[in-house]
Amino acid sequence: MRKCHVFIGMIVMVVLATRLFFAFQTPYFSENEAYFTIRQVKAIQTTGLPLFDDSLSYSGRVYPFTPAFHYLIATAGAVFPLKLVAKILPNVLASLLAVVIFLIAKRLTQNDMSSLFAALIVGFIPIYMKETTNTLAVESLSIPLLFYLVFCFMNIREKKYTTHFLVTLVVASMTTPITGLFLLAFLVYLLFVRLENLGSNKQETELVIFSLFLFAWLQFLFYKNAFLMHGLFVIWQNIPQEILGRFFTGMKVVSAITNIGVIPLIYGMYAISQHMFRIKDRCISLIISISFVAATLLWLRLISLEVGLEVLGVTMAILFSLFHKNASEYLKKTRFVKLTPILVITLLASLIVTSIIPAVLVTASSIDEAAQRDDINALLWLKKRTDTNEVVLSSTTEGHLISGVAERRNVMDTNYLLVRNINNRYDDVRNMFTSPYETSALELLTEYDVRYIFISDRAKKEFGIDEVAYVSDERCFRKIYDNQRTIKIFEVRCRI
């Protein structure tokens, strides 16, 4: 076994160990969407199919999504306990990104040390670590898969990678619509190659043409109704106007630095400038194309900040390997060559300070945001004591908890696609929490057939209230659960 294989193995183990350490700090998940994934996984395990027709979300609706990730978790969950799989498997997949990036960097630089640095940086990209450690997020599979697609594309002249590319493309297209970003990047790359006269490669063009049609067809298969209902605005996922800005916010320098890491960002951008204007290389052009497309889509607010920064972070880490290779080659030509070990240690130390520590800190803070035991106890109480068909009002972000843990119908959650009049619905939910008038609140509660109101600190924070004003009327609202700290549940006893 080669030395670098041992090192990359060590990096993966360190990344995985760090991730698992945080993931097991709490038995719950940091993002409530994880409970939606768990429900889908359970449905797949029971019926073999995901719950596209969901009777609990929005009190009954159709929700389209690409289910490859859910199938993967369901398959692993059939062999091992689902609780363990949901915590371990996404982290294993996300850690494997380091291996993929090592392979890409090695292809670019032919330098083991530079590639290992790139792998280490990728393992600790703050935003990626935060978003995939304890969240059961699709990105834990999709990002490694998409960069493996890039690796296959770089090596497309080798026959085996054509097959790998096609299989990966199908799986990626059925995992996430973000695959489109990479296909767009491939198109931009073909344009770059033509503009820079880097010689045409028919195989690449063919693969891109095929990929475009396959991706478009698969997306239309899954999202046909969403495209029909929302048109091109499907990009913004039908998110209510009031909260749209939070999801598709523009990129700010500070957020880019903190979420990607200062060293990969600075040196990645330096590498871009160097290669754009001086050195012409097909593989580097491909990575630059991905950065360019991700940055442009972020700038135009066409992708969410998290996904955009994750992709940018990974490409910057790859480009950092180029900088490292060039710098070390330059160093060899100078009299400072003897200082190489010191410089490597310095670089490692600065990476620890600027990437690894921030990554660990943001991940730790995301663990604090996980659902608390109090929330889960209240939801389990609700599950035990209420009828299965009852509707429970909660904040939008807690909707998945209502349907996932309490297994009751919610009024609204964060899956907004295909919901008619979404802004009205969001306003109604907000009014049901904030209205000072009992009559108008009761009208809405009747309209949505709400039987229970789940009031948590999170809901109060989301709607900026201290208490729900009208629940003091005991004739119409009976407090049925109060843990004396954060959660209260009221039963609605009147109808208008």
Place this chain on the structure above:
Amino acid sequence: MMKKSCNKNGKETRLTVWLWLAAVAGVALAFLLAPHILRELSGKDELIGYDAYFHMRIADKGYSLASWQDNMVSASRTIRPTPYHVVLHFFQGTIGMRAAAIVLPLMIGIVCIVFLFWILALLHRPLLESIITLLAFILAPSFLFIGSTVTPDGLALALILLGSALFLTRRFWFLSAIPWGLLLFFTLFHILVVITLMFIAILIAKKERAHVLGIGSVLIGGAFLAQPPFFTLYHPIPPIPIVEVVADFGGYVGFGIFSLILVCIGILYSWKFKKTYYPAYLLAALGVFAMAGLGEIISVYLMPLAAVFIAIALLELRNRQWTIPILRSLTLVLIICGLLFSTISYMNRLASAKPDDALIDAARFLREISSRDDSILTHPAYGFVIETVANRPVVVDSFQPDPWFKHDVHELFSSRSAASVLGTLDTYDVSYLLIDRTIDEEDIWTGRNEGLLFVLRNGEIFKKVYETDSIEIWKVR
């Protein structure tokens, strides 16, 4: 001419050509009938689309092409029947309204295919390319639109294609003045299309300049005399955003997404022969420009051109030496699936398109309880159905030429003030309101119980006289 072009490569006999054409027409027939069959199976016997009722009402007036004053909307407007309405009147009288709404568009769809094939033959396109062009044309949502719904755009396209074919024959070029001359009874836009085509003919064949000048001056002179409307009479204003031209994204009529990708690929591939194809690029550019201003309906007129580029793309992808041969087959299968996907999806939309029986029943109820002069306020989209089925005037409908009325109605729908609502109702002398609670609320009122819905609670002003699951009719006291 057809025979000449087909024998040119020495392979296709006249019989083969006709057999292919018949097969393509058969496919088209199946596609065009499908929405009607699906509609029939789901028990819907209403015409497809609200506009159909408007055109039926115009056609009801008889064989005359003379304009008349339409008082069925608050802002009275001039209606100029087109040759389409005359033909529709004939079919209505012969086979009845429901059958006419199916047979006439169907016939128009088929003749469009024949005329397009004729043009391709006259331009010496190989048979395979022509067949693929026709199939691409048939699979377009725009073709389903003109071949399955009641719309004058179908006949206008057929006349444009027929005129172009006659013009290209050289021997009978002067006959093109007849179909193109009939376009004078449509809109100025259609005349502009013909003039653009002739301008391009000058660019291609300088010898025919005299023909072009002859027919061109007849048309321009005719346009001065006839003074057709620009484009506002038969299409909603303001124009719909250009993204709506993709039928798969919810556009009322437009291109499929796969068609659009193929058009781009076709343009890229044909760029090698840009000197041959530059008139097509010019037409495409003008078409996109027109679409930006006039909306998605322009896709109907662009579709034959798009079909040509789609055929180029498909043939190039088929004939290209693929380094990975399996990808060729996979790509072609995917493309065919994608094109069919758009078509079938659009077919389903047509099959389930509004109006539904709830609205028709409500309109019939209005006809029974109201008097002839009672003005009805409803969503603009429902205007035509009320005008035709209830035979009552409405405040506003989809083709309302004066945007101020739409503005007033929008204000009325969103106002929470009883006084302001009453003021507007008085201004337009509204006797009844027809409300559909299932219609996209965000189009009309921004929040629940806001606007008119809030004011309707006032029992002293309004009285509910009709109610179903979705539709309510309120009488203004």
